Amino acid sequence: MVPTHYYVILSAILFGLGVIAFIFKRNIITIFMSIELMLNAVNLAFVAFSQVWHRLDGQVFVLFVIVVAAAEAAVGLGIIIMITRNRKTLNVEDVNLLKL
Amino acid sequence: MNAPVIIFFVLAAMCVIGAISLILQRHPIHSALSLIVVMVALAGLYLLMGAEFVAAVQIIVYGGAIMVLFVFVIMLLNAGAEERTNVSKLAGFAGIPLAVALTGLLAAAVARSEDAVQAATQTGLPAPTKALANLLFQDFVYPFELTSFLILVAILGAIVLAAPRSES
Structure with a gap:
């Protein structure tokens, strides 16, 4: 069967790619998607450890993470819509003032 | 392999x-x-x-x-x-x-x-999904209820943020 550390290393790689996307992308929606990618990477490690030790707490945690991610997506996309409505841009480098 | x-x-x-x-x-x-x-x-x-x-x-x-x-x-x-x-x-x-x-x-x-x-x-x-359900609705029932409040607040926040501004 598949060794557990394969899953954990894949989780680390996906998290690192999420960090790179977070640093590199200039579009505010894509930056938000890279946060979702990092959350997914953490979920993978949670499920892998939960299945190794036959304890389901990790999977319950994954369900909570998914719920929080859904709430975060709803509020975050609302904020993005408002920013875009006020500034007429999606580039984060043009959003450098607290007040217009 | x-x-x-x-x-x-x-x-x-x-x-x-x-x-x-x-x-x-x-x-x-x-x-x-x-x-x-x-x-x-x-x-x-x-x-x-x-x-x-x-x-x-x-x-x-x-x-x-x-x-x-x-x-x-x-x-x-x-x-x-x-x-x-x-x-x-x-x-x-x-x-x-x-x-x-x-x-x-x-x-x-x-x-x-x-x-x-x-x-x-x-x-x-x-x-076993049944064991997962037992865990979620017995041991983690208070966090589970709290997430429903979280979702409610998120819905309200999204509506307040994204709704068009009324001219007043």
């Missing part, structure tokens, strides 16, 4: 290629579609581990609801391809080495922890 390991590597390659594609695509809608590939491949990995319920929730909530929200907002805002700026080069010099170092550190820490992680292989036995 038995069948589950081969399936693991196929799905892991799908995950990594999808994540790299998310970084390289210039248009946000292409990035969103790459992220859907990552999420579906991760659901396949959950199935391979035997976490069936989590795999179903991953497909329905992440691949379905959340990504539809993203695609909807991208289309609503009529987002175009992102443009390069000078500050991005600084991120290239400092960001890539730091992110690679972070990934390497995490992977090295996992590779060194012999007894706890490496000794245990995935059996692939299905996790």
Whole structure:
């Protein structure tokens, strides 16, 4: 069967790619998607450890993470819509003032 | 090299290629579609581990609801391809080495922890959904109820933020 550390290393790689996307992308929606990618990477490690030790707490945690991610997506996309409505841009480098 | 390991590597390659594609695509809608590939491949990995319920929730909530929200907002805002700026080069010099170092550190820490992680292989036995439900609705019932409040507040916040301003 598949060794557990394969899953954990894949989780680390996906998290690192999420960090790179977070640093590199200039579009505010894509930056938000890279946060979702990092959350997914953490979920993978949670499920892998939960299945190794036959304890389901990790999977319950994954369900909570998914719920929080859904709430975060709803509020975050609302904020993005408002920013875009006020500034007429999606580039984060043009959003450098607290007040217009 | 038995069948589950081969399936693991196929799905892991799908995950990594999808994540790299998310970084390289210039248009946000292409990035969103790459992220859907990552999420579906991760659901396949959950199935391979035997976490069936989590795999179903991953497909329905992440691949379905959340990504539809993203695609909807991208289309609503009529987002175009992102443009390069000078500050991005600084991120290239400092960001890539730091992110690679972070990934390497995490992977090295996992590779060194012999007894706890490496000794245990995935059996692939299905996790009983009934036991998951018992745990969720007995031991974790207060956090579960709190998440319903969280969702309620998030819905209200999204409506307040995204609703058009009344002229008053």
